[in-house]
Amino acid sequence: MEPKPKKLLDQVRDAIRLKNYAYSTEKAYADWIERFIRFHKLTHPREMNSPQIETFLTHLAVKQNVAPSTQNQALSALLFLYRNVLHIELTGHIDAVRAQRDKRLPVVLTKTETQQVITQMSGLHQMMAKLLYGSGIRLMECLRLRVKDIEFERCQLMIRDTKGNENRVTLLPQSIIPLLNQHLLQIKQLHQADLADGYGLVELPFALARKYPNAEREWYWQYIFPSENLSVDPRSKVVRRHHLDPSGLQKAVRRAATNADINKHVTPHIFRHCFATHLLEAGYDIRTVQELLGHKDVKTTQIYTHVLNKGPLGVRSPLD
Incomplete structure (x- = not known):
């Protein structure tokens, strides 16, 4: 049959x-x-x-x-x-009515506002917010960081399988290294406890789990920000410790912005905008900022030149 x-x-x-x-x-x-x-x-x-x-x-x-x-x-x-x-070749051009794209500038906090929001946070969420702002990474890129992605001596983060399925290197803020080292000691103890209980597995990209059967138990493959609880993988049905859910940091950032009395729409992604804008304000080359952000086209990075703290397009008012 x-x-x-x-x-x-x-x-x-x-x-x-x-x-x-x-x-x-x-x-x-x-x-x-x-x-x-x-x-x-x-x-x-x-x-x-x-x-x-x-x-x-x-x-x-x-x-x-x-x-x-x-x-x-x-x-x-x-x-x-x-x-x-289906392996079917589509006939003709798809000429649908396109949704209107609004030309909106990104919301950016000043340096003072950024520090005010971060100060209102504490513990793990504050450290994650500092990492977003200090490295310019996206929220999911932060959550998917693994132990092996940190280069302490070079003060670098390796961001893998990004939005465009590429890798890039960005900054690791020196000021966060002591906090990160202390955090890694805690999650290493958690991982060792999981191994002792017969767990300790982590999801591996591509087919690495088949190629290296023991790799999913190795310390350097573990997530830097693991979930508090074990969970069943919806695909493989294997019990693993996944990374944190993004909603936790999203709520913490919104709460911190409210407590800091910031009258702007503040989300974790705003720290990426602040990272780029504040680097450009400090005089860093736009190509360098483009590389750190992982933008394929410099035009994507140029949007931050429109929100610098010197007025539209960086032009000084004649009244000043």
């Missing part, structure tokens, strides 16, 4: 895992594909092509009023479905 063919969404999940995409991407892509199918009244994607994708994307922009990034994610999910799962 031939095995029953897998459902379409299960095939999508298999293809995503084969490419080692993040679990959050897997959930998002599966959700968009399901919404696409339901929008077209459960028509199988094999029976549809570019016109139906175009109609769905236009609906998102016109009726749902989604953000450009949301519409782009939906398009990426559908392109992944046709190219990597």
Whole structure:
């Protein structure tokens, strides 16, 4: 008897895992594909092509009023479905109505405001906030840091598998090193306790777990910011200690901004904006800042020149 063919969404999940995409991407892509199918009244994607994708994307922009990034994610999910799962070549150009992209400048705190927010925080969350501001890394890049990614002697952080699936090197603030060393001693004891209890596993990228069977127990592969509790991996069903959930720091930063009476929309990502802007204010070359941030195009970095503390575009007012 031939095995029953897998459902379409299960095939999508298999293809995503084969490419080692993040679990959050897997959930998002599966959700968009399901919404696409339901929008077209459960028509199988094999029976549809570019016109139906175009109609769905236009609906998102016109009726749902989604953000450009949301519409782009939906398009990426559908392109992944046709190219990597169904292996169907899309006919024609997808000319959907595009969601309007607002030309917004990033919210940036002054140096004083940044310090006020960080001062209102404490413990682990304060250390993470300092790392975001001092290194310019994204929240998820911070949470996914592993022990082996720290270069104490060189004062460097190795950021791996970034937003563009690339690696880069950025700064490790010297002032945070004593705190980080103390923190690593604590989580090493936690890891040793997990090993003694028969756990101590960590998720490894790509197929390293098969290539190096003992690597997932090694200390240098462990997350720098591990979760307080063990959990069941939703993919492999293995009990592991994952990294912290991003919501903890997000809430702590919002609470700190409120306590500091900062009347701006403050999130953990604002520290990345502050990192770039404050370096440019200090006179550092924009190409250097671009490299530290990991931007492929310097135009992405140039947006921070519009929010320097010298007025729009850095122009000095004639009144001054």
